[in-house]
Amino acid sequence: MQESIIRKLESLCERHQEVEQLLSQPEIIADQEKFRELNREYSRLQVMVNTFQDYKRAADDLEEMQAMLEGDDEDMKAMAQEELEPTKEKAAALEHELQLLLLPHDDRDDCNCFLEIRAGTGGDEAALFAGELYRMYAKYCEAKGWQLEVVSQSEGEVGGYKEIIAKLSGEGAYGYMKFESGGHRVQRVPATEAQGRVHTSACTVMVLPEIPPSKAPEVNPADLRIDTFRASGAGGQHINKTDSAIRITHIPTGIVVECQDERSQHRNRERAMEVLLSRLAKMEEDKRLAEQTEARHSILSSGDRSDRIRTYNFPQSRVTDHRINLTLYRLSEVLEGNLDLILKPVIEEYQAEQLSEMAKQGGL
DSSP: OOHHHHHHHHHHHHHHHHHHHHTTSHHHHHSHHHHHHHHHHHHHHHHHHHHHHHHHHHHHHHHHHHHHHTSSOHHHHHHHHHHHHHHHHHHHHHHHHHHHHTSOOOGGGGSOEEEEEEEOTTTHHHHHHHHHHHHHHHHHHHHHTOEEEEEEEEEOTTSSEEEEEEEEESTTHHHHHGGGOEEEEEEEOOTTOTTOOOEEEEEEEEEEEOOOGGGSOOOOGGGEEEEEEOOOSSSOGGGGTSOOEEEEEETTTTEEEEEOSSSOHHHHHHHHHHHHHHHHHHHHHHHHHHTSSSOOOOSSOOOOTTOEEEEEETTTTEEEETTTTEEESOHHHHHTTOTHHHHHHHHHHHHHHHHHHHHHTTOO
16 A cells, blocks of 8 residues: 555544544533534444454554565465455455545535425336336335435325435435436336337436535525415325415526425424525535536536436336446346445445546545
């Protein structure tokens, strides 16, 4: 391993001890947001420290084996020779893991997130597909141990959703789900198709990190138009009797957010503001990235609705991720929530991109 990387890892071990001390200070404990932020940093550093210690042990073992191979004791030579390759492989794997852990960390990866699914071209079939995507994500959340709460929904005429927005709460939710932003296309024979022809429909998915209050963009109350209205759809008898639903319009950008899934008008307003702030933060981030002088292609979708990232082909039981040219004939498993079949290769390819970029810049 390069000396510069070892020095960097040693400095991070010192930071780990520093954060450990900070977490015991009363003023930090009293500031819950700061405490949570430092606690997340401590957890990340703990993984790095443990991996670095394992790597150093493997490196020490390799040195000992090399010394044994250069010695005169034939039994020790034989033992060292037997253990040499497995230990080399272990050290190489730990070195690669450390390189991944040294990649720039996006603090938003630890955040909860909002998942927005909208039916696109395809009419009723697109709405049905949106419902299936939502079910897929719900099952994935269940497998991950994340909590999923619907913020707002607009049901399709024959089922599914014209639009559904949900909040995903759990460790690393945005870090995983951000790779789902973009266009999702389905190819299959609709139930309404009499002649058995395959149709293509589409949905768009947008994933936005939940923005902590301290990092939320400033919004002038005068820029907001807030309307209350009577909620519609399923939800109990109360739903048509009170004006509990909220619609917030951010006048300068034209962004409109509705929330009607809570009985409380106050809670609906709170939820709608959370989504609005996340969308405004995403706009600012997109603008910042667009202004960078060297825009490079990345596997991480911009989330633009024109980005077609995946195709679900029912006749062939095939799912294809176009960003990494990965095709699996395991469509039913993916739709049942085994999304890691697709997501893990995508994330690994993204990390490989980052490692390559850092190596070019001399960071590794």
